[in-house]
Amino acid sequence: MLLSWITIKQHLQDVGVVAVDVFTTGKRDGFRRTAILLLACSISSLLLSCLLLLYLLFTLDYELAVAGGISGCFGTLLTVAFFLSKRGRCLGTLFVISLFMKKSRNLLLTAGTSLVVLKNIHNIVENLTRLVSSMICNLKAKKASITAPFANYVKMLEWIGSVLKGVTDFGVVNLDSKLKVSPRLESEKFKWRLAEAEQKLNETVKYAQGVMDTVSSVTDRMFPAVSFLVLMVFIALHIKKYCSDMKYQNRFISSRFVRFDEKQKAEGRPHVLPLTAEEEKLYTSIPSARPSAREGRAVFKFGIPVATHFVAWVIFITVDALLYCFIDIITTRLSELEPFHVPLLMSIKGITVGIPFLKENHQKDFSYSVTLFERKCLPKPKLLLYTSVLPLTAILLTLLVMALMASKMSQLRLMVCEQFFTNAAELRVEYLHGKILRKRLKTRKEKKSGSSAASLVVKPQFWCPLLFHPKENPQSIV
Numbered sequence: 001m002l003l004s005w006i007t008i009k010q011h012l013q014d015v016g017v018v019a020v021d022v023f024t025t026g027k028r029d030g031f032r033r034t035a036i037l038l039l040a041c042s043i044s045s046l047l048l049s050c051l052l053l054l055y056l057l058f059t060l061d062y063e064l065a066v067a068g069g070i071s072g073c074f075g076t077l078l079t080v081a082f083f084l085s086k087r088g089r090c091l092g093t094l095f096v097i098s099l100f101m102k103k104s105r106n107l108l109l110t111a112g113t114s115l116v117v118l119k120n121i122h123n124i125v126e127n128l129t130r131l132v133s134s135m136i137c138n139l140k141a142k143k144a145s146i147t148a149p150f151a152n153y154v155k156m157l158e159w160i161g162s163v164l165k166g167v168t169d170f171g172v173v174n175l176d177s178k179l180k181v182s183p184r185l186e187s188e189k190f191k192w193r194l195a196e197a198e199q200k201l202n203e204t205v206k207y208a209q210g211v212m213d214t215v216s217s218v219t220d221r222m223f224p225a226v227s228f229l230v231l232m233v234f235i236a237l238h239i240k241k242y243c244s245d246m247k248y249q250n251r252f253i254s255s256r257f258v259r260f261d262e263k264q265k266a267e268g269r270p271h272v273l274p275l276t277a278e279e280e281k282l283y284t285s286i287p288s289a290r291p292s293a294r295e296g297r298a299v300f301k302f303g304i305p306v307a308t309h310f311v312a313w314v315i316f317i318t319v320d321a322l323l324y325c326f327i328d329i330i331t332t333r334l335s336e337l338e339p340f341h342v343p344l345l346m347s348i349k350g351i352t353v354g355i356p357f358l359k360e361n362h363q364k365d366f367s368y369s370v371t372l373f374e375r376k377c378l379p380k381p382k383l384l385l386y387t388s389v390l391p392l393t394a395i396l397l398t399l400l401v402m403a404l405m406a407s408k409m410s411q412l413r414l415m416v417c418e419q420f421f422t423n424a425a426e427l428r429v430e431y432l433h434g435k436i437l438r439k440r441l442k443t444r445k446e447k448k449s450g451s452s453a454a455s456l457v458v459k460p461q462f463w464c465p466l467l468f469h470p471k472e473n474p475q476s477i478v
Contacts, residue, residue: 024419026086041082044092049075055224087239090420094235097413105302105402107227109309112395116313116388120320123384127323130379137377242417243424246431252414253285257429264433272436279436286411302406306399313392320384327381334373 019036021027028034049071056067081088098104241248258273265271275283418425 020419023089024086025422026089038079038083041079041089044082044089045075045078047096048078048092086420090239090417091232091235093416093420094238094413095232097409097416098231098235104231105305105399105406107231108395108399108402109305110227112313112392113309115391115395116316119384119388120316123382124320124323127320127327127379127381130381131327134377134379138374141374141377238413239417239421242414242428243421246428249410249414250428250432250435251283252411253283254415254418254425254429256418256425257432260426260429260433270437272433272440275436283432283436284411286415298410299403299406302403306396306403310396317385317388324381324383327379331378331380335375335378 015036018033019040022033022037023040026037028037052074053067053071056062056070057064060067062070078092082092253275261271261273265273272279
């Protein structure tokens with residue numbers, strides 16, 4: 001049983017080695033290699049088509065049948081393209097690797113910024129709308145509450161009239177007085193102003209919400225597709241520069257470079273390995289697990305935009321939270337205010353005009369209360385902090401992992417290009433080897449010329465040639 005498992009494991013390793021070789025080189029000399037290449041292309045295209053399926057289902061809200069059909073057609077076309085084109089296979093491999101590179105970092109930062117900016121601005125507009133709407137609602141309520149004190153005064157006057165009615169009845173002459181007071185508060189200008197303010201508020205809110213919804217919908221639906229296209233363009237440019245420009249990111253010492261240097265050394269030609277201490281700082285060996293100073297600087301540069309965007313996100317979230325706290329504090333304080341009590345007590349004592357007409361005292365309470373702000377008009381703000389923290393945390397954690405892996409991913413990307421384009425890799429190795437030799441020769445010449453100039457300066461005959469001229473050899477005089 002153990003022997004069979006070892007045999008199966010060895011067979012799988014052989015198949016894996018052959019699959020990597022045929023996937024990178026594209027040599028289909030035989031049915032077995034052709035089948036392995038087709039299987040590898042199918043698996044690769046299946047992974048990419050699954051990403052497209054998830055995008056169509058959860059971002060564009062397509063039906064499962066439609067999304068499955070589109071993804072199936074895309075996977076089939078991608079399999080054919082991978083099977084026929086080595087450049088296409090390299091493009092797909094680098095696409096997966098580039099998810100951890102700077103372009104993906106920029107895409108994630110843009111996604112986070114759009115998430116924070118759009119949602120928080122939308123929430124700020126809604127909270128301001130609730131605040132202004134509450135003010136309009138309170139003005140409308142106060143319009144009706146203004147007539148309440150007048151009603152109390154009318155009741156007071158009616159009560160005074162009923163009390164005095166008995167005083168004016170003399171038996172012979174009956175003075176009957178009727179008091180009719182109808183409080184009425186009508187201001188067409190006030191009503192027009194309120195209606196105009198409410199209409200403008202509704203129009204502004206609808207316009208702002210429409211713009212936000214449009215931008216949010218466009219970014220949610222088109223941003224991933226545009227991002228993928230932009231990423232593919234950058235990958236294609238990287239492949240083109242790798243194959244045509246020998247100076248492009250040609251500072252890594254790979255295993256191919258080591259073999260070339262050993263070959264040069266065996267043939268008796270100039271070799272460069274081992275590198276000097278200064279050269280080791282300039283040229284990094286790949287693959288290498290130990291982080292170098294250059295890679296540390298690369299991680300630092302990778303994290304600078306993340307830090308600046310994070311500060312911008314915090315500012316937008318803070319503004320939204322402060323507005324929420326402002327409205328919430330106002331709402332809480334206004335709801336705690338007790339209505340203002342206006343005491344209005346009316347008392348009529350005995351009236352005497354020569355003879356007493358009214359002996360008893362009459363007293364009645366017409367007091368009323370006035371509220372500063374109607375409870376039904378209090379604004380109810382909305383806080384977006386908790387809904388924004390979770391996606392932003394996921395984005396920041398992804399960016400942290402990408403920052404730690406960014407330098408190694410650049411090495412892996414170059415190694416992949418080296419496996420797919422062996423001819424270009426050989427030319428790049430020769431160019432880098434010659435570049436190091438030329439730089440060493442130039443350094444030696446500079447040191448030699450510097451040392452000779454320094455030795456000449458310290459000689460006395462350089463400054464006083466008449467006093468310290470060199471002695472002539474008498475044997476050399478004819």
